Amino acid sequence: MPFPRLELQAVAKAYAGRPVLRGLSFAVGVGECYALLGPNGAGKSTSVRCIQGLTPFDSGEIRLDGRPLTQWPAGGHERIGVVPQSDQLDPDFTVEENLWTYGRYFRLPAALIRSRSRELLAFMSLEEFAQRPIQALSGEMRRRLSVARALIHQPQLLLLDEPTTGLDPQARHLLWQRLRTLQREGVTLLLTTHYLDEAERLADRVGILQQGSILAEDAPVAMIQKHIPGEVLELRRHDGALPDAENWHQGRVAAAERSGDTLFLFDPQLDAVRAHFAVDPQYQLLQRPATLEDVFLRLTGRELREEEG
Ligand SMILES: Nc1ncnc2c1ncn2[C@@H]1O[C@H](COP(=O)(O)OP(=O)(O)O)[C@@H](O)[C@H]1O
Numbered sequence: 001m002p003f004p005r006l007e008l009q010a011v012a013k014a015y016a017g018r019p020v021l022r023g024l025s026f027a028v029g030v031g032e033c034y035a036l037l038g039p040n041g042a043g044k045s046t047s048v049r050c051i052q053g054l055t056p057f058d059s060g061e062i063r064l065d066g067r068p069l070t071q072w073p074a075g076g077h078e079r080i081g082v083v084p085q086s087d088q089l090d091p092d093f094t095v096e097e098n099l100w101t102y103g104r105y106f107r108l109p110a111a112l113i114r115s116r117s118r119e120l121l122a123f124m125s126l127e128e129f130a131q132r133p134i135q136a137l138s139g140e141m142r143r144r145l146s147v148a149r150a151l152i153h154q155p156q157l158l159l160l161d162e163p164t165t166g167l168d169p170q171a172r173h174l175l176w177q178r179l180r181t182l183q184r185e186g187v188t189l190l191l192t193t194h195y196l197d198e199a200e201r202l203a204d205r206v207g208i209l210q211q212g213s214i215l216a217e218d219a220p221v222a223m224i225q226k227h228i229p230g231e232v233l234e235l236r237r238h239d240g241a242l243p244d245a246e247n248w249h250q251g252r253v254a255a256a257e258r259s260g261d262t263l264f265l266f267d268p269q270l271d272a273v274r275a276h277f278a279v280d281p282q283y284q285l286l287q288r289p290a291t292l293e294d295v296f297l298r299l300t301g302r303e304l305r306e307e308e309g
């Protein structure tokens with residue numbers, strides 16, 4: 001990893017005595033894209049808000065460019081841009097005015113705010129909407145404006161909390177493309193997501209957040225290779241019955257996982273197993289390369305769902 005832009009070291013945070021972050025440690029290198037993965041309630045937004053300085057944490061340390069955030073003027077605000085989970089745009093203002101007020105917050109000179117606004121609206125494909133009130137924008141356009149706004153002061157580190165939740169596929173692809181451009185320009189990215197395909201596509205490294213700390217961390221491909229032996233065969237039955245109720249697969253594949261009505265089989269060589277089930281017309285078979293979602297399922301032993309406190 002290059003020199004760390006951001007480091008969290010043993011960060012702990014409890015709400016009313018209930019621990020949410022329990023010794024959370026990870027680092028994001030300069031120019032890297034790191035994805036923090038976890039189900040709803042895992043503590044992703046809490047982590048982002050701690051880095052932002054919005055939520056005080058109980059113990060541990062957060063460092064920006066090697067220095068604790070507490071030693072930075074205004075907690076490092078001038079170097080950090082944030083796209084929060086729900087947009088915090090001012091609904092009474094136009095698109096342009098929102099960028100303007102945010103630029104003023106960072107005490108940027110007026111001419112610079114104007115030129116940055118023009119560039120950023122073009123970058124996020126929002127030029128035609130500069131004079132529109134926020135209320136007239138779709139949720140997806142607001143998200144794009146939130147990204148533009150977070151970039152007004154040219155932060156070196158951009159935090160994105162579930163940037164594509166609720167977006168349609170076109171909008172997700174547009175945002176992914178913009179994030180890749182930013183990364184090429186040298187911006188360090190930390191994003192949280194519960195979309196594993198998003199993490200797989202964007203992130204240089206991913207960290208799986210479970211019960212307030214990092215359960216596993218690696219580059220997506222390396223993580224898949226480490227945890228999934230070969231390919232995946234998904235088995236479901238048209239009649240809804242439990243696939244392979246007799247556990248015929250046992251001893252014939254490297255690993256297996258049941259999740260609801262689906263049996264996942266993992267092995268470098270699945271042809272014989274596939275042929276065995278393919279003769280039964282009740283079976284619906286899907287053979288595919290392993291994904292981060294499979295890793296997630298294997299490591300956490302369950303589907304993505306709300307974490308209970
Ligand atoms: N301000 C708060 N007061 C009390 N509990 C909170 C607060 N914010 C978050 N929580 C709780 O902390 C846990 C983690 O929340 P959050 O960080 O929002 O998770 P995520 O973003 O991964 O969905 C959840 O159980 C949530 O209910």
Ligand SMILES: [Mg+2]
Pocket residue numbers: 044045046085161162
């Ligand atoms: Mg959240």
